[in-house]
Amino acid sequence: RxxxxxxxxxxxxxxxxxxxxxxxxSNSASQSFFWYRQDCRKEPKLLMSVYSSGxxxxxxxxxxxxxxxxISLLIRDSKLSDSATYLCVVTRGGADSWGKLQFGAxxxxxxxx
Amino acid sequence: xxxxxxxxxxxxxxxxxxxxxxxxxxxxxxxMYWYKxxxxxxxxxxxxxxxxxxxxxxxxxxxxxxxxxxxxxxxLHINSLELGDSAVYFCASSQDFGEFAYxxxxxxxxxxxxxxx
Numbered sequence: 005r006x007x008x009x010x011x012x013x014x015x016x017x018x019x020x021x022x023x024x025x026x027x028x029x030s031n032s033a034s035q036s037f038f039w040y041r042q043d044c045r046k047e048p049k050l051l052m053s054v055y056s057s058g059x060x061x062x063x064x065x066x067x068x069x070x071x072x073x074x075i076s077l078l079i080r081d082s083k084l085s086d087s088a089t090y091l092c093v094v095t096r097g098g099a100d101s102w103g104k105l106q107f108g109a110x111x112x113x114x115x116x117x
Numbered sequence: 118x119x120x121x122x123x124x125x126x127x128x129x130x131x132x133x134x135x136x137x138x139x140x141x142x143x144x145x146x147x148x149m150y151w152y153k154x155x156x157x158x159x160x161x162x163x164x165x166x167x168x169x170x171x172x173x174x175x176x177x178x179x180x181x182x183x184x185x186x187x188x189x190x191x192x193l194h195i196n197s198l199e200l201g202d203s204a205v206y207f208c209a210s211s212q213d214f215g216e217f218a219y220x221x222x223x224x225x226x227x228x229x230x231x232x233x234x
Contacts, residue, residue: 038222047207047225048160091160104173105223107160 007031008094008108015113017082024078025111027092034106037068037075038093042110048091051077082115089113120144123208123226130198131234137194138229140208148172148214149191150223151183152207160207166191167214198233205230 010027017023029037037054052059054066054075065078075094079086092108123140130136142149150173151163165173166185180196191208205228213221 040223045228047227048223049225050222053222089158104162109158 006108007096007106008092010090010092010108010111012109013112013114015111017079017086017113017115019082019084019115019117021082022078022080023082023113024076025090025113026074026076027094027108027111028072028074029092029094029106030073031094031096031106032070032073034094034096036095037066038105039064039066039075039077040091040093040107042089042091044089048107051090079113082113084115084117087113087115121208121210121224121226123206123229125229126227127230127232129232129234132198132200134198135194135196136198136231137192138206138208138231139190139192140226141190142208142210142224142226143189144210144212144224146210146212146224147188148211149185149188150209150211151191151193152209152225154205154207154228156204164191164193165214172214198231200233203231203233 039051040048041051042048052061058067063080067076089110089112091110094106096104121142148167150165152160154160163177164183169185182194185191207228208226209223211221
């Protein structure tokens with residue numbers, strides 16, 4: 005089982021609609037969680053950190069469910085510029101994993117006019 | 118511009134050659150990384166340096182040798198290139214490391230697309 009798993013998509017979303025997707029992680033000792041965004045043939049950029057209580061940043065809402073070991077990202081009122089691949093990132097837990105980030109392969113979102 | 122810059126952007130070379138990729142950050146960060154993104158889009162950490170000291174060395178063939186002359190630079194030298202080395206290599210930096218990484222996002226360079234023929 006991969007340490008971080010994501011539905012690769014693509015999620016085709018009409019402009020203005022809401023889209024949500026999850027990411028599951030296998031290591032229950034993971035401490036920190038992030039969503040990064042990667043545009044086609046570009047570098048990844050931090051979208052938002054994910055806090056235990058859930059957090060919002062404008063149209064983006066992230067949730068963490070430790071019991072079921074997944075995080076989620078919801079995008080409201082989708083814009084064409086939201087089209088990208090969204091990477092789930094988890095810090096590995098355990099004594100030997102200090103500081104190591106584990107990236108998922110990404111979920112592709114395509115927002116259509 | 119403050120940024121993480123890496124060169125070259127594209128690198129096409131033949132099997133068996135030796136090549137280097139350079140990375141520089143002027144963000145004043147203490148930690149730098151090399152990541153490899155393969156055709157399946159997984160980003161995997163290869164190396165990490167904190168203040169010029171190697172702190173992460175994942176299971177990477179010893180044909181790959183990082184060098185950090187100072188904390189603003191982390192170069193990657195690859196010997197005897199193989200077909201399987203074809204990938205996009207990203208340099209990144211962060212202010213903090215480890216337990217402090219939560220508030221210290223990674224800043225990536227724009228990648229070096231390596232093609233080995």
